[in-house]
Amino acid sequence: MLIVLPYERYGLPDVFESLSQYLSNTNARNLTSSELKPTMVEVKLPAFEFGQQIDLIKVFEKLGVDLKSALTGLDPQLQINKAIHEARIKTDNVGTEAAAVTITATVILSAIRHPKADVVFTVDHPFAFIIRDNISGLHLFTGVVNKLN
Template sequence: MYILLPKAQDGLWSLAGKLTSEPEFLEKHIPARAVPVGQFKIPKFKISFDFEASKLFKSLGLQLPFSTEADLSEMVDSPMGQSLCVSSIFHKSFVEVNEEGTEAAAATIAVVMCRSLPAVPPMKVDFVADHPFLFVIREDVTGVVLFVGHVVNPLLAG
């Protein structure tokens, strides 16, 4: 999960616009290396979404599964001779972030330097989601975005 926190308190919609209009935006803003984090605070939240998808699928041309001519009997255990078709399709999704769903992570950074230079530890970055933010869940190998959402008031979340 990636959490995108705009710098400006009221920057959520501008950030959302960039994310949706610039395909490379997310990739350009994911750090190439682990970033040491000091204070890290995000609210607990649960967001759900559901809709009846039959009309959408039909409008996209998917008609056969909904017709009486469809034969889905090999996909579902049913009495022999009984013709099965899809009556409706419902979609429901949710994302929940809480203490149990959060794991502590540690990062190791190797620093290569000349012997005459003193080691400079990387600066820690605080991440406090105290104003509206976006979250993105994506599959990292392919880069496919699976879920996008936003929290408008983190003080009320959870």
């Protein structure tokens, strides 16, 4: 998950404009592997839940897809009358606690001390997120969290 957090509390629109211009001139997949260096980061991310449901019939119609004849090659009586896409994202403290328990167990069992984070990344105002496939670089889900609990 990539988190886009502006410096200013209400700076997301400006960040989107700058990021859009930058990414149109940059291969974002190569950016993550070539220009960035590994750094220990402590991430403080609030719990959030995000979901969206889209009526794909309207999307297909805008794209010019003729749904009445889309399946006639299989059977003339088949028609698509409903297509819905729904996606949900949920992060919460249970996931964070589970990771912390694993880390604590590792520390106790192996007696290895984890290095202190070089950077503390606190997400405390509106942000955008992108979930992408690390192999293909494809964005699987994007969203904006405007209100934090």
